[in-house]
Amino acid sequence: MTRGRVTSFDVAKEAGVSQSAVSRAFNSGTSISEKTRLRVEAAAEKLGYRPNAMARTLISRRSNMIGLVMADIVNPFYPAVLDTFMRSFQQLGHRVMLFMVARDQQVSDVLPQLLEYQVDGVVITSATLSPEMVEHCQRLQTPVTLFNRYVEGIQADSICCDNIGASRAIADLLLDAGHRQLAFIAGVRNTSTSQDREQGFFSRIHERRATAPLKAEGHYQYQGGYEAALALFAGETKPDAIFCANDLMALGAIDAIRNQLKLNIPEQVSVIGFDDIKEASWKNYQLTTYRPRVEKMVNTAVENMLERISNPERPALQLIEAGEIVIRQTARLPETIYQPIVDER
Amino acid sequence: MTRGRVTSFDVAKEAGVSQSAVSRAFNSGTSISEKTRLRVEAAAEKLGYRPNAMARTLISRRSNMIGLVMADIVNPFYPAVLDTFMRSFQQLGHRVMLFMVARDQQVSDVLPQLLEYQVDGVVITSATLSPEMVEHCQRLQTPVTLFNRYVEGIQADSICCDNIGASRAIADLLLDAGHRQLAFIAGVRNTSTSQDREQGFFSRIHERRATAPLKAEGHYQYQGGYEAALALFAGETKPDAIFCANDLMALGAIDAIRNQLKLNIPEQVSVIGFDDIKEASWKNYQLTTYRPRVEKMVNTAVENMLERISNPERPALQLIEAGEIVIRQTARLPETIYQPIVDER
DNA sequence: TGAGGTGCTGCATACGTATTCACTTTATAT
DNA sequence: ATATAAAGTGAATACGTATGCAGCACCTCA
Numbered sequence: 001m002t003r004g005r006v007t008s009f010d011v012a013k014e015a016g017v018s019q020s021a022v023s024r025a026f027n028s029g030t031s032i033s034e035k036t037r038l039r040v041e042a043a044a045e046k047l048g049y050r051p052n053a054m055a056r057t058l059i060s061r062r063s064n065m066i067g068l069v070m071a072d073i074v075n076p077f078y079p080a081v082l083d084t085f086m087r088s089f090q091q092l093g094h095r096v097m098l099f100m101v102a103r104d105q106q107v108s109d110v111l112p113q114l115l116e117y118q119v120d121g122v123v124i125t126s127a128t129l130s131p132e133m134v135e136h137c138q139r140l141q142t143p144v145t146l147f148n149r150y151v152e153g154i155q156a157d158s159i160c161c162d163n164i165g166a167s168r169a170i171a172d173l174l175l176d177a178g179h180r181q182l183a184f185i186a187g188v189r190n191t192s193t194s195q196d197r198e199q200g201f202f203s204r205i206h207e208r209r210a211t212a213p214l215k216a217e218g219h220y221q222y223q224g225g226y227e228a229a230l231a232l233f234a235g236e237t238k239p240d241a242i243f244c245a246n247d248l249m250a251l252g253a254i255d256a257i258r259n260q261l262k263l264n265i266p267e268q269v270s271v272i273g274f275d276d277i278k279e280a281s282w283k284n285y286q287l288t289t290y291r292p293r294v295e296k297m298v299n300t301a302v303e304n305m306l307e308r309i310s311n312p313e314r315p316a317l318q319l320i321e322a323g324e325i326v327i328r329q330t331a332r333l334p335e336t337i338y339q340p341i342v343d344e345r
Numbered sequence: 346m347t348r349g350r351v352t353s354f355d356v357a358k359e360a361g362v363s364q365s366a367v368s369r370a371f372n373s374g375t376s377i378s379e380k381t382r383l384r385v386e387a388a389a390e391k392l393g394y395r396p397n398a399m400a401r402t403l404i405s406r407r408s409n410m411i412g413l414v415m416a417d418i419v420n421p422f423y424p425a426v427l428d429t430f431m432r433s434f435q436q437l438g439h440r441v442m443l444f445m446v447a448r449d450q451q452v453s454d455v456l457p458q459l460l461e462y463q464v465d466g467v468v469i470t471s472a473t474l475s476p477e478m479v480e481h482c483q484r485l486q487t488p489v490t491l492f493n494r495y496v497e498g499i500q501a502d503s504i505c506c507d508n509i510g511a512s513r514a515i516a517d518l519l520l521d522a523g524h525r526q527l528a529f530i531a532g533v534r535n536t537s538t539s540q541d542r543e544q545g546f547f548s549r550i551h552e553r554r555a556t557a558p559l560k561a562e563g564h565y566q567y568q569g570g571y572e573a574a575l576a577l578f579a580g581e582t583k584p585d586a587i588f589c590a591n592d593l594m595a596l597g598a599i600d601a602i603r604n605q606l607k608l609n610i611p612e613q614v615s616v617i618g619f620d621d622i623k624e625a626s627w628k629n630y631q632l633t634t635y636r637p638r639v640e641k642m643v644n645t646a647v648e649n650m651l652e653r654i655s656n657p658e659r660p661a662l663q664l665i666e667a668g669e670i671v672i673r674q675t676a677r678l679p680e681t682i683y684q685p686i687v688d689e690r
Numbered sequence: 691t692g693a694g695g696t697g698c699t700g701c702a703t704a705c706g707t708a709t710t711c712a713c714t715t716t717a718t719a720t
Numbered sequence: 721a722t723a724t725a726a727a728g729t730g731a732a733t734a735c736g737t738a739t740g741c742a743g744c745a746c747c748t749c750a
Contacts, residue, residue, distance in 0.1 A: 005485070007736055018700045023738055030739090033698060048481065053461040054408070055736035057399045058705045065442075065462075074623075079424040086445040090455075095462065097410075098443040100431040110435075116398040117410075117440065136393065140350070222627060255628040282567060283600040284629060352706055363730045368708055375709095376728055400706035403735045 006047045015043035026051055057118055066305065067114035069099045069107055071127040075220055075248060077275040081125060081147070084298040092306060094120075101127060103188075108133050115140060121305045123147060126193070129156070143308040145301050149192055155316045157308065159301050161292035162322045163193055167200030167243070169325060170272050170290065174241045175210055176334035179270060183214035183239035185228045185249050194220070194245045197274060201243055214239050218249040225249025229256040240269055241331070247273035247280045247289055254285060254330065270331035286329035297321045351392045360388035371396055402463055411650065412459035414444045414452055416472040420565055420593060422620040426470060426492070429643040437651060439465075446472060448533075453478050460485060466650045468492060471538070474501070488653040490646050494537055495663060502653065504646050504664045506637035508538055512545030512588070514670060515617050515635065519586045520555055521679040524615060528559035528584035530573045530594050539565070539590045542619060546588055559584050563594040570594025574601040585614055586676070592618035592625045592634055599630060599675065615676040631674035642666045 008022040015022070017036055024030035025040035043049075057063040066089055070082060082098075089096050097119060099110045107127050114122060115137070122137065125147040134154045137144050146158040174182055184201055187194035198215075205213055216231045218224030225244055229252065232239055244250035250273030257263050257271070265271055273280060276291035300319065308314050327333065353367040360367070362381055369375040370385035388394075402408040411434055415427060434441050442464060444455045452472050459467060460482070467482060470492040479499045482489050491503040519527055529546055532539035543560075550558055561576045563569030570589055574597070577584055589595035595618030602608050602616070610616055618625060621636035645664065653659050672678065 005736090009736080019737080020700060020739080021698090023736095024699090027738075031698060036698080048484070050457055050461050052403070052463065052736050054399045054402045054463050055705085056738075058397070058403060058707090058736085059738045061705080063399070068443075073424055073428050076421065076424075079418055079421070079427075083418050083445060086443065087447075090445070095458065096443050098413075098431065098441050100428060100435070102432075112395055113440065116395050118397065118399050139393070222623070226628065251627070259628050278567070279624060282596070283571065283604050350706090354706080364707080365709080365730060365732095366728090368706095369729090372708075376726095378728060381728080397706050400735085401708070403706080403737090404708045406735080 005052075006049045008049070008051070010047055011040060011043045011049045014047055015039045061118075063118045063120055064093065065095045065097050065117065065119045067099065067111075067117070067119040067122040068096050069101060069110060069114070069122065069124045069127065071101045071107075071125065072103065072220070073100060075246060075275075076277045076279060077246065077248075078125065080277070081294060081298065084295055085123065085125075085302070088298055088302040092302065094306075111137070115142065120309045121145065123301065123305065124149070126191070128192070129154075141312050143305060143312065145305050147297070147301055150318060157301070157304050157317050157319075159297050159304075159319045159321060161297065162320050163196035164200035165320075165322060166274070166290045166292075166325075167197045168204040170243050171201050171204035171208075173325065173334070174243065174270060174272070174331065175205070175208055177241075177270070177332045178334070179241035179332070181211055181214065181237060181239045181241070183216070183232050183242045185216050185218045185225055185232075185242060185244040185253060187218065187220035187245040187249070189217065191220075197243075197245045218244065218252065220246050220248060222248050222252040225252030226256040227252075229253035230260065233257075233261055241272075242269065243272045243274075245274055247275045247277045247287060249273070250287055250289065250330075251279060251285055254287070265330050266332045272331050276326055280326075281328070288328045288331040289326050290323055291326045292323040293321055350397075351394045353394070353396065355392055356385060356388045356394045359392060360384045406463075408440075408463045408465055409438065410440045410442050410462065410464045412444065412456075412462070412464040412467040413441050414446060414455060414459070414467065414469045414472065416446045416452075416470065417448065417565070418445060420591060420620075421622045421624060422591065422593075423470065425622070426639060426643065429640055430468065430470075430647070433643055433647040437647065439651075456482070460487065465654045466490065468646060468650065469494070471536070473537070474499075486657050488650060488657065490650050492642070492646055500661050502646070502649050502662050502664075504642050504649075504666060506642065507665050507667045508541035509545035510665075510667060511619070511635045511637075511670075512542045513549040515588050516546050516549035516553075518670065518679070519588065519615060519617070519676065520550070520553055522586075522615070522677045523679070524586035524677070526556055526559065526582060526584045526586070528561070528577050528587045530561050530563045530570055530577075530587060530589040530598060532563065532565035532590035532594070534562065536565075542588075542590045563589065563597065565591050565593060567593050567597040570597030571601040572597075574598035575605065578602075578606055586616075587614065588617045588619075590619055592620040592622045592632060594618070595632055595634065595675075596624060596630055599632070610675050611677045617676050621671055625671075626673070633673045633676040634671055635668055636671050637668040638666055 008019045011022045012019045021036055022040050024032040025037045107129050111133055121143045123145045128149050131154050134156050138155050144156040146156055148160050150158040150160055186198055214232055216228035218228040242253055250271050254271055257269055263269050273287050273289035276289045280287035280289050353364050356367045357364045366381055367385050369377040370382045452474050456478055466488045468490045473494050476499050479501050483500050489501040491501055493505050495503040495505055531543055559577055561573035563573040595616050599616055602614055608614050618632050618634035621634045625632035625634050
């Protein structure tokens with residue numbers, strides 16, 4: 001009805017009460033009579049009043065905003081993660097300030113910007129954070145959560161899927177099925193996810209005294225997986241099973257193997273991925289892969305974050321959440337009936 | 346170095362100047378000597394000072410935050426859009442407050458929340474906005490931009506890809522190639538994008554006096570496209586070309602046609618999509634499709650938004666940005682050498 | 691009847707910054 | 721050298737809300 005910004009004073013005048021009353025009417029757990037609350041609400045409605053979150057934040061020292069930093073949105077795994085985070089935070093009454101960091105960008109570049117906006121907490125997905133930055137956050141009492149990444153000995157919550165356990169289980173599955181020459185297609189070299197998946201896979205193979213696996217690099221991209229597969233088969237010794245550090249590369253590898261190398265999957269080559277993105281279940285691929293419990297991981301991350309906001313003394317938690325292998329059509333299985341594996345290490 | 350929040354007063358004391366000086370040191374275009382600026386910066390650095398964006402917003406009435414509302418993130422087209430928006434806004438020094446609205450949710454539910462946070466502008470992708478809401482924003486001097494959606498006669502910028510022109514061009518392409526019985530797989534029924542693509546396609550076919558096209562509905566999803574394709578071929582008259590309202594459905598349709606119906610593409614059936622998502626270029630699909638100029642659309646949207654923030658009087662702009670048909674392998678082409686089409690209507 | 695609660699209310703203040711205004715210092719021109 | 725403009729500075733205030741405090745009305749219990 002009115003023009004321009006309408007403040008709590010305007011509403012107060014309209015309702016014939018004090019500004020304090022207006023404030024109390026809009027905050028639960030305050031002392032106000034039902035009668036005045038209704039009058040205030042009517043006046044607010046009439047004037048189109050909405051409280052100014054900036055002013056509220058300034059005085060209450062709580063913005064109800066979470067800073068969310070995402071790296072690497074090109075991997076179709078992360079839109080799903082983002083979506084889940086958004087729903088979870090929105091549902092619990094928190095807004096999200098989003099930042100994307102490019103591959104060549106540091107999280108430390110954007111973190112100060114986030115903190116200027118008085119976010120109540122920071123969630124960082126698939127990117128690491130320098131210990132100094134964490135310390136800085138800690139001084140500001142701003143909790144930090146790392147998603148799918150961990151750093152030893154810092155004061156930050158972290159929740160990861162069980163990269164090592166999963167990769168070991170996949171090695172077991174492939175060896176049990178009688179494959180002789182395994183191969184690994186790595187993601188981006190300097191990421192902990194790719195390193196952990198590689199380490200789990202290699203160590204288990206080594207433990208079982210099987211032939212050392214081949215290795216190629218696919219940068220977590222479809223095209224990279226495609227080319228990595230070709231590279232693997234261009235060598236002297238050819239693999240009969242490939243484990244890819246993510247699904248996207250696995251799908252690239254499959255297309256290379258089928259369409260270009262004209263080999264049959266899984267008869268001649270088995271392929272296993274990681275993430276269980278939507279595309280993995282497409283009829284044309286039916287990819288056998290590892291599915292992290294994204295929903296559960298996100299929800300724990302969110303709960304822990306909010307818990308830690310209201311109780312800053314709580315020490316940081318480092319969690320690993322096991323997922324499961326999803327058996328589809330791209331990998332030969334052991335003779336014995338094989339159950340989907342949940343390795344809890 | 347210190348603990349807790351450090352304010353401009355702390356920095357002022359440390360540097361031996363007034364709080365005003367500190368403020369000026371952090372804002373360009375203010376009157377301050379180089380000497381004191383350096384002293385302030387040193388003190389700020391020493392104390393780890395960062396200005397409080399909430400306080401700044403409160404007084405300057407500018408938050409440097411943009412509200413971004415996204416619907417329907419499941420379509421792989423939109424992560425790319427989001428990514429482009431984020432880069433563009435970040436680059437120009439703006440933060441983004443993100444909201445996701447589920448299919449059953451109204452934008453009008455989240456808009457008030459956005460406005461509470463004093464965002465300088467609101468961008469809404471693939472969702473409409475009631476005229477009342479637009480009016481509300483206008484009262485608050487908050488510019489609104491619709492991305493890939495438009496509403497007649499409201500005071501909001503909008504930028505769309507050329508749905509109608511594109512669909513007409515696709516109809517032409519398919520008819521010119523000699524197809525006789527076209528079909529259309531629609532997206533979500535009540536979206537303007539799906540409706541416009543249908544209308545353009547149908548109207549052009551009608552104009553050319555060709556056989557009326559078949560139609561099925563795929564809800565913009567892979568599985569929906571898969572099933573829609575099966576439904577189309579289950580009928581009495583079978584299509585020899587299918588235009589899908591987005592790529593995701595087209596890929597589903599391809600898998601259904603090849604893997605289940607055992608038909609050859611494009612020899613027996615042509616398939617054309619819309620969006621040019623990453624997956625469309627995968628070796629296994631090589632989908633012929635329409636590519637909107639996402640980068641350009643986003644950049645124009647962002648520029649217009651910022652322009653409109655600094656000059657609220659500027660009238661709203663409604664733009665249509667033409668894209669191009671990307672010729673790949675899933676559609677038969679006319680005999681004459683066919684150029685990628687840019688229809689500017 | 692009065693003492694002590696209880697439930698509401700308004701006043702006044704604080705949050706941390708930007709900005710106006712008046713003032714002082716410095717630079718420039720005559 | 722002085723007059724005058726320009727540049728720099730600090731004090732004070734405003735932004736819009738939450739909240740401690742004191743006051744007030746009303747009620748309860750003896």
